[in-house]
Amino acid sequence: MKISLKETAAKLLSADSLVITSHVNPDGDALGSSLALYQMMIRLGKRAELLIDDDIPEAFSFLPDIAAIKKPEAESYDADLLVMLDVSRDRIGRVAEKCRAPILNIDHHITNDGEADFLYLDAGRAATAEIVYQLARELAVEPDEAVAMCIYTGISTDTGNFKFSNTTPFTMRAAADMLEAGAKAHIVSEALEQRSYQEVMDKAKAMQTIELAFDGRVAGIYIDNALYETIGSTEGFIDTVRIIAGVDAAVLVKEVEAGRCRISMRSKGMDVSRIAAAFQGGGHIRAAGCSIEKPLAEAKEMLLQEIGKAL
Amino acid sequence: MKISLKETAAKLLSADSLVITSHVNPDGDALGSSLALYQMMIRLGKRAELLIDDDIPEAFSFLPDIAAIKKPEAESYDADLLVMLDVSRDRIGRVAEKCRAPILNIDHHITNDGEADFLYLDAGRAATAEIVYQLARELAVEPDEAVAMCIYTGISTDTGNFKFSNTTPFTMRAAADMLEAGAKAHIVSEALEQRSYQEVMDKAKAMQTIELAFDGRVAGIYIDNALYETIGSTEGFIDTVRIIAGVDAAVLVKEVEAGRCRISMRSKGMDVSRIAAAFQGGGHIRAAGCSIEKPLAEAKEMLLQEIGKAL
Numbered sequence: 001m002k003i004s005l006k007e008t009a010a011k012l013l014s015a016d017s018l019v020i021t022s023h024v025n026p027d028g029d030a031l032g033s034s035l036a037l038y039q040m041m042i043r044l045g046k047r048a049e050l051l052i053d054d055d056i057p058e059a060f061s062f063l064p065d066i067a068a069i070k071k072p073e074a075e076s077y078d079a080d081l082l083v084m085l086d087v088s089r090d091r092i093g094r095v096a097e098k099c100r101a102p103i104l105n106i107d108h109h110i111t112n113d114g115e116a117d118f119l120y121l122d123a124g125r126a127a128t129a130e131i132v133y134q135l136a137r138e139l140a141v142e143p144d145e146a147v148a149m150c151i152y153t154g155i156s157t158d159t160g161n162f163k164f165s166n167t168t169p170f171t172m173r174a175a176a177d178m179l180e181a182g183a184k185a186h187i188v189s190e191a192l193e194q195r196s197y198q199e200v201m202d203k204a205k206a207m208q209t210i211e212l213a214f215d216g217r218v219a220g221i222y223i224d225n226a227l228y229e230t231i232g233s234t235e236g237f238i239d240t241v242r243i244i245a246g247v248d249a250a251v252l253v254k255e256v257e258a259g260r261c262r263i264s265m266r267s268k269g270m271d272v273s274r275i276a277a278a279f280q281g282g283g284h285i286r287a288a289g290c291s292i293e294k295p296l297a298e299a300k301e302m303l304l305q306e307i308g309k310a311l
Numbered sequence: 312m313k314i315s316l317k318e319t320a321a322k323l324l325s326a327d328s329l330v331i332t333s334h335v336n337p338d339g340d341a342l343g344s345s346l347a348l349y350q351m352m353i354r355l356g357k358r359a360e361l362l363i364d365d366d367i368p369e370a371f372s373f374l375p376d377i378a379a380i381k382k383p384e385a386e387s388y389d390a391d392l393l394v395m396l397d398v399s400r401d402r403i404g405r406v407a408e409k410c411r412a413p414i415l416n417i418d419h420h421i422t423n424d425g426e427a428d429f430l431y432l433d434a435g436r437a438a439t440a441e442i443v444y445q446l447a448r449e450l451a452v453e454p455d456e457a458v459a460m461c462i463y464t465g466i467s468t469d470t471g472n473f474k475f476s477n478t479t480p481f482t483m484r485a486a487a488d489m490l491e492a493g494a495k496a497h498i499v500s501e502a503l504e505q506r507s508y509q510e511v512m513d514k515a516k517a518m519q520t521i522e523l524a525f526d527g528r529v530a531g532i533y534i535d536n537a538l539y540e541t542i543g544s545t546e547g548f549i550d551t552v553r554i555i556a557g558v559d560a561a562v563l564v565k566e567v568e569a570g571r572c573r574i575s576m577r578s579k580g581m582d583v584s585r586i587a588a589a590f591q592g593g594g595h596i597r598a599a600g601c602s603i604e605k606p607l608a609e610a611k612e613m614l615l616q617e618i619g620k621a622l
Contacts, residue, residue, distance in 0.1 A: 057557065090551045162473050163487075164501040169487040175473075176483035189474040190579070194556045197523060197530075204518035204551075212508060219508075240515075245369065268501070 001118055005131075008120040009138035011104050012037075015080035017047040021095045023087035024054040028063045028192060031060050031069070033106075033128040034085045036150035039065055040132075040141045049077060053093025059194045062187060063153060064146035070097045086128035086154075089115040098203040106131055108158075129154020133174045145182030152183035153192070161189055201229045205216050207240055212247075213304055214311055220304075225255040226294045249275075249307060253300055259297035264289045270310055273294025278306050312429055316442075319431040320449035322415050323348075326391035328358040332406045333499045334363040334398035339468025339503060342371050342380070344417075344439040345396045347461035350376055351443075351452045360388060364404025370505045373498060374464060375457035383409050385520070397439035397465075400426040417442055419469075437477040440465020444485045456493030458551045463494035472500055518551055523558075524615055525622055530558040531615075536566040553577050560586075560618060564611055572610035575600045581621055589617050 003011070012018070013025060020038050021029035034050060041048040051072045077099040079145065084105045089096055090113065105116030108131060110123040125131050129151045136143050136151075151218040155175055159167045162175070179185060209222045216310075219241035223231065234254060242250040249272055252264045263281070265288050273288040279302075280291020293300040314322070318493070329367060331349050345361055352359040360381045370612035374522075388410040395416045400407055401424065409536035416427035419442060421434040436442050440462045447462075454462065462548050466486055470478045473486070490496060520533045530552035534542065545565060553561040560583055563575045574592070576599050584599040590613075592601020603610040 015607065049484075126380045162496060165495070165497040167490070167496045169491040172490060174489035176480040176487065179478065179483060180480040184476070185473060185478045186476040189471075190554075193554050195523075195554050197555050197557075200518070200551060200555055201521065204515060204521065207511070207515035207518070210508075210512065210515065240511060243504050243506050244508050244511055246508075297622065 003118045003120055005120060005122075005134055007105065008106060008118070009135055011081065011118060012041065012135070012139065013044070015046065017079045018049070018081045018083055019077050019079040019095070019099045019101060020048060020050045020053055020083045020085065021087075021092045021099075022085045023091040024052070024093045026052050026054055026056065028059075028060065029127045029129055029154040030086045031056065031063060031066070032150040032157065033132045033133045033151070034153030035063055035065055035069070036129065036132045036143070036147045036154070037083065037085060037106075037135070038137060038148050039144075039150070040139060043141060044139065047079075048080070051077070051095050051099075053095055059191055062149075062151075062191045064149055068244050073100070075098075084116065085132070088113040106135075107127065124168075126164075126168060126171045127154045127158035127310070130171065130174050131157070135179070143178065143181045148178040148181035148183040149188065152178040154184070154190050156185075156188050156192060161192070183216060196232075198232055199235075202233070203237060203240065205233065207238050210241055212244075214308065215309060216244075216246045217248045218251065218304070218307055219244050219249075220251040220253060220300070222296060222300055223252075223254040225258050228256060238264055238266055242268075249282055251303065251307075253296065253303060255296040255299070259293065259295050261294060261296060262289070263292065263299070263303060270307075275303070275306050275310060279303075314429045314431055316431060316449055317416060317446055318434075319415065319429070320446055323352065323393065323394070323428060323446070323450065324355070326357065328390045328581065329360070329392045329394055330388050330390040330406070330410045331359060331361045331394045331396065331405045331413060332398075332410075333396045335404045337363050337365055337367065337371075339371065340438045340465040341397045342367065342374060342377070343461040343463070343465030343468065344443045346374055346376055346380070347440065347454075347458045347465070348394065348396060348417075348446070349379060350458050350516055351450060351463070352448060354452060355450065358390075360390070361499040362388070362406050362410075363500075364406055370502055371464075373460075373502045375460055385409070387411075391493045395508040396443070397425040404622075417446075431566070435479075436481060437475070437482045438465045438469035440469070441482060443487050444488070445560055452491065454492045457595050459489040460499065461493035463489040463496070464499050467496075467503060472503070476608045507543075509543055510546075513544070514548060514551065516544065517542065517548050521552055521588055523555075525619060527555075527620060528559045529562065529615070530560075531562040531564060531611070532556050533607060533611055534563075534565040536569050539565050539567060549575055549577055553579075562614065562615065564607065566607040566610070570604065570606050572603045572605060573600070573609060574603065574610070574614060581618075586614070586617050586621060590614075 022034040079101040082101040103116040108125040145267040190252040250266045276288035276290040279290035333345040349361040390412040393412040413426040419436040549563040561577045587599035587601040590601035
């Protein structure tokens with residue numbers, strides 16, 4: 001059942017005990033929004049537990065009260081209300097079976113599956129933390145520095161630190177209020193941009209393979225299987241070519257096993273979903289992907305040929 | 312003579328013709344703040360010229376009305392007022408000698424030298440564009456999309472896109488208003504993060520030299536003279552090691568000529584100005600620099616020894 005923000009606040013106020021949770025593989029919005037709500041509930045005198053069925057990445061250790069987050073190791077959890085933030089029910093891990101309380105779901109993902117007793121969904125908000133910011137007002141809880149840091153982190157995470165096109169005037173004003181309440185922008189951004197030594201060196205290796213094509217309108221990173229086997233993750237690699245001046249389409253081709261390549265594409269103008277479709281892949285105009293069952297050199301040639309046709 | 316914001320607006324309103332300028336080597340705040348003021352003055356029916364004595368970096372071609380900016384090629388410029396934004400008089404190039412009108416200086420740099428007839432200085436503002444935003448209100452000019460893009464760009468530039476510690480609630484609220492007026496956050500950030508192919512490949516080469524020391528508490532990039540000679544600029548290189556998890560001090564050592572090294576340091580905790588001082592350099596606790604008259608290997612060893620003492 002869809003409910004309003006006011007009704008959401010009322011549900012929270014009427015519960016004496018709550019289990020709060022968010023998605024596995026937690027990011028800054030999952031952690032920030034659920035920690036902020038947890039702290040607010042404690043301040044309102046509720047009994048609350050914060051359960052996330054996954055490891056918490058080291059980078060978030062700066063978040064106030066992060067140690068309050070537990071894995072659902074007990075047999076079961078009794079509560080008046082299970083609050084799921086920034087997630088649908090299928091991604092909360094073992095919390096789903098261990099806590100059978102009525103579910104209040106608070107989310108900003110348009111893809112939310114609606115599997116909850118009560119759902120407050122606002123897909124116009126850039127982050128669930130923005131909704132928690134609104135709830136603070138409804139609940140008449142003045143965010144302290146700790147809550148402000150958590151909400152700011154959620155907002156910063158899901159907007160790429162105010163770079164993505166989901167950033168709204170509301171986003172910036174919520175962030176302004178959180179800075180005023182004591183959030184430290186530079187601490188959050190320093191933490192979020194942290195990378196492991198391994199990740200940095202992997203990226204350096206991959207950047208050696210950067211090549212331009214079509215007079216610089218296409219830039220690619222080409223990782224053969226030998227190199228791929230030494231690399232932990234290729235997350236963010238495509239950004240190193242996407243930012244090259246004059247580049248329209250950025251591509252990342254990685255030979256994930258000998259003779260099979262996985263391809264990611266980003267564009268500033270051309271429709272890369274059509275390139276992907278030519279290889280039975282999919283995506284959007286500006287972000288798409290596909291696979292080609294060929295060794296790196298051949299896959300690269302086939303891909304560039306297809307891009308050449310589109311240019 | 313220091314004047315108030317109201318008096319600054321009055322000076323602008325009472326002039327019929329203005330020359331507007333900013334600093335050589337112009338950045339997003341120089342261009343954004345002067346373009347925004349220029350457009351507002353034109354809308355108020357003034358005659359205005361926008362002069363900057365330098366090339367305009369290609370990356371800023373997205374700024375509305377950027378083509379209005381001219382180099383001071385004429386013999387002289389008559390105007391009722393010379394408005395210098397984001398700059399002191401010694402960095403406006405030939406504009407200083409070619410326009411002899413009374414000077415109105417609008418700036419946010421605490422280091423402003425005060426060489427102006429009228430000075431509005433607010434060192435509490437993160438960007439001169441924030442002051443232009445305030446002036447728009449004083450002048451009762453509603454920012455249109457073009458002015459909003461320019462002001463947003465200035466603010467984004469000088470706050471590292473809201474990452475630096477100079478980011479205030481006022482900053483975020485001004486940015487919110489500019490988004491509301493039509494500024495596009497993702498277009499600005501895409502433009503500002505653009506790098507040339509050469510810059511990206513130079514960085515990739517330099518990243519090959521990354522080394523950790525002292526159990527990962529120190530990370531360095533070490534560029535010998537041979538590599539240095541092939542590199543255009545090392546701007547931003549130190550950030551690639553600063554972001555490594557667990558790193559307190561990040562160092563960049565470059566052998567700028569055979570037997571002479573220039574050193575930059577950034578820290579999250581330790582006082583790197585003391586390390587720099589040991590080599591007759593200077594700086595702040597978290598950002599400092601010095602030179603060592605030695606080849607790379609020796610300079611590196613001397614530097615790490617000094618850092619080791621401090622740890």
